[in-house]
Each structure stands twice: as structure tokens, then as C-alpha cells.
């Protein structure tokens with residue numbers, strides 16, 4: 001037993017006011033203030049995305065979830081076996097609202113918070129302020145995160161040791177003259193919870209994905225993006241590997257949010273690893289030049 005889901009994501013952002021508005025109006029998340037930070041809800045969990053004040057405008061930590069104390073101990077044992085130092089943090093566990101938590105730094109330099117026992121608020125049903133019907137979370141976790149790493153083979157081996165399985169690879173040209181190989185890994189039925197590429201990128205995070213329960217919620221979000229002048233990064237399209245219909249927009253921190261619906265799921269008993277040489281079956285037209293992504 002090992003990691004079972006992407007539990008939460010912590011980011012740092014310069015403009016919390018812009019994030020609060022973006023969270024409510026565009027993402028359709030519930031946004032609560034918590035000791036100078038923002039905590040966003042998209043399901044029955046107390047929170048799923050925490051935005052902390054700071055100059056970074058980038059990823060701060062990834063919260064990976066284990067389902068039981070035994071699975072949590074298994075992950076720590078695997079870190080011990082690889083001489084990866086970790087810290088059990090009682091104060092941080094309390095702050096995150098989880099039963100037990102340990103932090104470590106992964107081979108790409110990303111701070112990971114592995115935990116079990118997140119706070120559920122079934123007594124306070126999630127109500128989207130933008131009218132989103134709901135997001136696909138539950139056993140599949142928050143969604144997926146894609147990050148830039150130094151060495152993708154080393155990174156794949158590390159996460160395989162903590163229970164992630166290879167889904168597929170996409171080798172494609174994200175922009176003229178730029179080659180990228182993206183590795184997609186899963187730890188539950190979601191096609192990928194973690195993906196990564198060894199590409200030069202101005203930020204650690206490449207994108208974070210939220211999956212809606214209804215196709216209309218992707219279309220309605222795209223309407224909100226256009227109406228509110230949120231920069232669209234990649235237009236509506238459908239991915240070759242997870243078959244998700246989605247679009248990408250810039251967050252107030254200028255990294256991308258993918259908003260999608262209809263991904264196929266993985267059954268480990270039958271899944272065969274694939275390779276793709278295109279990111280999309282159709283669509284996903286690039287709307288923002290890579291060099292413009294880091295500017296206001």
C-alpha cells in the first residue's frame with residue numbers, strides 16, 4: 001500500500017485578492033480565508049487548494065494522500081529505504097486538518113506533504129458560487145498536477161517506488177522548435193495524478209487540473225473565462241491520452257489551470273502503457289506564446 005491520491009496543493013501567490021475572485025468567479029470554488037491565506041473547496045473536503053501570500057507565484061507543496069495509517073507508514077518505510085530524509089510534523093498536520101503528516105523533498109526539489117486522515121465536511125455540502133454542478137474527486141483525488149523536473153527518468157523511478165504506475169508518454173511539440181516528452185503516472189483510477197517533463201519552464205508548476213462532472217460546466221467555465229478577460233492559454237480540445245475534453249487558462253499567478261471533463265479511467269488489471277506523438281485528438285490551439293506566460 002502506498003500513495004492513493006493527489007490530496008491537496010499549496011501554492012504561493014502575490015495577489016490573494018485576485019485569487020479569491022478567480023477562485024469564486026472562474027473556477028467556481030468556495031473560497032475561505034484562513035489566517036492570511038485562502039483555502040478553496042471543490043468537494044466535501046475542508047479544502048483542496050491553499051493559496052498563501054508571498055512573492056513566489058508558484059507551487060509550494062503537493063499533498064499526497066495515503067488511505068490508512070499502514071499505507072502512510074509504508075511510504076515512510078520506502079523513503080527510509082532510499083535514504084530520503086523526512087520530518088513528521090505534528091503542527092503542520094494540525095494546520096492542514098489531517099491526522100498525520102510528514103514532509104520531504106522529492107528528487108525535483110518539490111516539497112511533498114504525505115498524509116492520511118483529511119477533514120471531511122459532509123455537514124457543510126459544497127456549493128459552487130459559480131453554479132458548477134460538481135467536480136470529479138473522491139477516490140480519484142483532487143485532480144492532476146503537471147510539473148517541470150530536471151531528470152524525468154529519475155523522477156519516474158522515484159514515484160514508482162512510492163506506488164505510482166506509468167500510464168503513458170506524450171512526445172510532442174508544444175511550440176514551434178520545442179520538443180517535449182511528458183510522463184504520466186497514476187495512483188488510482190484517474191488517468192494521471194502526476195505528470196512531469198524535463199523542459200525549461202519559468203515555474204515549477206506547469207498546470208493543475210480540475211475535472212467537472214458535466215461537459216456543460218467546461219463550456220460554462222469557458223464562457224466565464226472569455227467574459228471576464230481571463231487569458232486563455234490553450235483553446236478547447238480533447239487529449240489523446242486521457243481523452244479529456246478541456247481548455248487551459250492562466251491563473252492570477254500566470255501558471256495554467258486545466259478545466260476538463262470526460263477523462264477515461266485506468267483499470268490496472270487491463271491497462272497497457274501507451275505512447276502518443278500528439279497532445280490532442282482535436283483542438284487545444286495555443287492561444288498564448290510561452291514567452292508571454294510569465295508576464296502580467
Ligand SMILES: [Fe+2]
Pocket residue numbers: 144146207209258
Ligand atoms: Fe492536464
